Amino acid sequence: MQNVTLNNDVEMPILGFGVYQIPPEQTEQAVSDALAAGYRLLDTAAAYGNEEAVGRAVESSGIPREELFVTTKLWVQDAPAEENTRRAFETSLAKLGLDYVELYLMHQPYGDVYGQWRAMEDVNREGLAKAIGVANFYPDRLLDLVINNEVVPAVNQIETHPFFQRAADQDLMREHGVQHQSWGGFAEGRNDLFTHPVLSEIGKAHDKSAAQVVLRWLIQRSIVTIPKSVSPDRMAQNFDVFDFELTDGQMAQIADLDTGTTLFFDHHDPEMVAWLSRRRLDS
Numbered sequence: 001m002q003n004v005t006l007n008n009d010v011e012m013p014i015l016g017f018g019v020y021q022i023p024p025e026q027t028e029q030a031v032s033d034a035l036a037a038g039y040r041l042l043d044t045a046a047a048y049g050n051e052e053a054v055g056r057a058v059e060s061s062g063i064p065r066e067e068l069f070v071t072t073k074l075w076v077q078d079a080p081a082e083e084n085t086r087r088a089f090e091t092s093l094a095k096l097g098l099d100y101v102e103l104y105l106m107h108q109p110y111g112d113v114y115g116q117w118r119a120m121e122d123v124n125r126e127g128l129a130k131a132i133g134v135a136n137f138y139p140d141r142l143l144d145l146v147i148n149n150e151v152v153p154a155v156n157q158i159e160t161h162p163f164f165q166r167a168a169d170q171d172l173m174r175e176h177g178v179q180h181q182s183w184g185g186f187a188e189g190r191n192d193l194f195t196h197p198v199l200s201e202i203g204k205a206h207d208k209s210a211a212q213v214v215l216r217w218l219i220q221r222s223i224v225t226i227p228k229s230v231s232p233d234r235m236a237q238n239f240d241v242f243d244f245e246l247t248d249g250q251m252a253q254i255a256d257l258d259t260g261t262t263l264f265f266d267h268h269d270p271e272m273v274a275w276l277s278r279r280r281l282d283s
């Protein structure tokens with residue numbers, strides 16, 4: 001597996017497995033299958049409701065803990081944010097059945113971001129989260145956080161796929177030592193990504209699928225990617241992307257597919273801000 005080195009020297013696999021929208025009752029099996037297929041980076045979140053199932057699959061895999069890279073995420077907290085963030089982190093660790101995680105991400109750029117970040121800095125200093133980072137931070141919010149805090153986020157996990165490529169975001173992240181991680185690398189299949197003529201045509205030239213072309217394109221941009229699948233065949237297919245290389249011309253063809261806008265949530269839309277900020281987890 002190819003790794004990236006984060007800004008605090010933690011090593012992170014460039015390809016992992018995401019579990020968003022996998023129902024809790026299917027998650028243990030899916031994660032067990034993913035681990036058997038070779039994935040070592042697992043990406044969950046308190047908001048996904050499946051941390052316990054991820055933890056069970058990790059436990060039963062027998063894979064040495066130091067070979068795994070586990071990410072979970074903090075949901076937006078009520079005040080006092082520092083206290084509640086600590087509690088939320090401890091709840092996630094307990095649900096996962098782990099003593100530490102490799103990466104703890106602030107899931108949304110809302111609420112008392114500073115209070116949440118200070119508590120995350122503490123768990124990082126204590127070694128309970130080997131690295132801390134954020135998700136869904138656009139350049140303005142990311143830069144504000146970087147400039148006004150001690151620990152620079154190791155990762156920013158943002159929507160990134162052929163139709164929303166985030167090149168300017170990536171430039172800014174590079175400048176500040178923040179690793180770009182893609183969520184929704186397949187755009188969850190929107191815009192007919194899996195049968196898209198440009199991606200399929202490029203795939204044919206390498207005897208690969210459109211999905212594999214997309215993952216390879218992300219990897220060649222040095223972006224960490226975490227495709228989700230409940231199918232062992234598709235998990236294996238998505239893992240098999242290290243034996244070919246896209247040419248500069250093919251990278252340029254994919255660059256042309258960028259629309260520059262989200263296919264999911266506009267984090268600047270007041271209705272979306274209100275909706276995400278109102279959501280609270282049960283425990």
Ligand code: NAP
Nearest residue numbers: 018019020043135183184185186187188211227228229230
């Ligand atoms: P995604 O990975 O873009 O797409 C998943 C979809 O693609 C599923 O419907 C899956 O179906 C299908 N699929 C997977 N491999 C395929 C293949 N080789 N051929 C055809 N279809 C394939 O979507 P995502 O789950 O939204 O994003 C990935 C991960 O990013 C999440 O699981 C989560 O960990 C993370 N994420 C984070 C945020 C955030 O706010 N930080 C938001 C969204 C997602 P099957 O399962 O049936 O194979």
